[in-house]
Amino acid sequence: MSLSITQLAQALRERKTSATELTRQALAAAKNRADLNALITLDETGALAAAERADTALKKSPASALAGIPFAHKDIFCTNGLRTTCASRMLDNFVPPYDATVVDKLAAAQAVAIGKANMDEFAMGSSNENSFYGPVKNPWDTARVPGGSSGGSAALVAAGIVPFATGTDTGGSIRQPAAFCGITGLKPTYGRVSRFGMIAFASSLDTASVLARSAEDCAQVLAAMAGHDGRDATSADRAVDDYLAALAKPLQGLRIGVAREYFGAGIDAGVGAAVQAALKQYEKLGATLVDVSLPNAALAIPAYYVIAPAEASSNLARYDGVRYGYAAKEPKSLEDLYTRTRAEGFGAEVKRRILVGTYALSAGYYDAYYLRAQRVRRLIANDFAEAFKTVDLIAGPTTPTVAFKLGEKNSDPLAMYAEDVNTVAVNLAGLPAISLPAGFSEKLPVGLQLIAPAFEEARLLNAAHQFQLASDWHAHKPEGVA
């Protein structure tokens, strides 16, 4: 399915195809690429029923722009009556009795969910190798990782199975897989999209959004997902901008800050070169490049890997074997039920983060770790605020390298954490950012990250769209993908 959402919507309106036909194609394509392991649950019955409803809606105009478009949900969003695992043994048997707001909203827009995408367990990981259901393969090279944690979502879009997929981004989990799979991924401002029904990892960092093949498609989907939600106390109560209307604006006069720290040691030369070439393209489009500095950038990884585990240790305390999910067999006591349920239900990386977070919050260490990390978090947010006094956007490579090989980094947690060097600061500051295809290195896609001030998603999508009108990096597909 190589058409854009806009083109598919047009074809649906002109009766050149139907939601049922598109859905059958997506289901067949998903089965055909079972080797990618990109889906945990394929929901054929639900998808075909939703497609039929969309076809009915499409007969009456005006239907929503997403009506009849097949897509996949990251398996972190609760779906009423459909298993939601978060890629954990802990939730292998969990069938939620309610829908996440994101699920509700896309269903109301008559988009057709074909199933639940694979991911790193509880969204903790940067390679999708931490899934209870096995790793996802990168469609560009199946010996390589698709990135994580929204690796299944990214692989499904890159392989042309669906035109978009939902994802979540706590430290880079939308942008990094988008970069590794050669697609466009938007992380919205914290609070722009409801977190209700999205399984919590780190509540002050978690955001939900979309991975698609272009900024225009991201704009279509974000428009349907964003907005205030009374069921999420941290949801922003402010109007949603018209993302589609903003796309056409010329970039004349746009000031792009080139953050020198984002091109530091550890950034692969090929990645840096592709990103620099993309920035040259922005100059041709009328933008001005400005050298900026984010002096505390090097502290983002240590701050993140204290704050995120601390919040995770608290959020994941709910998995106790009593109310839902996995429960250890024949517990000898309540304590035994808790401790064995958690030891048997969680994977290695999740346990590691729970232990780190518990330590950082424990008596005697709270000030030295958690509180200190929160103070550094303010320094990092202040760096962005200072830079945005002189520029409209900040640019750099999304990731230090292109997609790495399966097994290359998963035995070393610190090597894996280092993958997030250019993405986590954005979450600490709660800002929106986008990763868009900017070229290739070693025949693998490179992502350009653009960061904007809070609630300036329209500016990001505009800048990405104008680049995509003037380049075709986003149109490249892995070999064999139609």
Add this chain to the structure above:
Amino acid sequence: MSIDAATVRHIARLARLAVGENELAPIAGELSRVLDLADQLGAAQIDGVAPLAHPHEQTLAWRPDAVTEPDLADAFLALAPDARGGLYLVPKVLE
């Protein structure tokens, strides 16, 4: 920060995670490396900097004290390994 097996046992107890005796040393080694990373925060100039707990420093919104959610109690109880008479059942705590 280097931590030992006894510390791992203590944290695991706080986190309600069963950890076997033979796992303590390798976990201590891994956690020590992660804490070494966290110790880089020591280099930050944070005097007089207030902690930032939440990106937009939101204050919680008020809403009317009214029931807005449907009653899904039975649906939630049905997910439990053991529930009877509207209650979650757990192993006996008092003898």
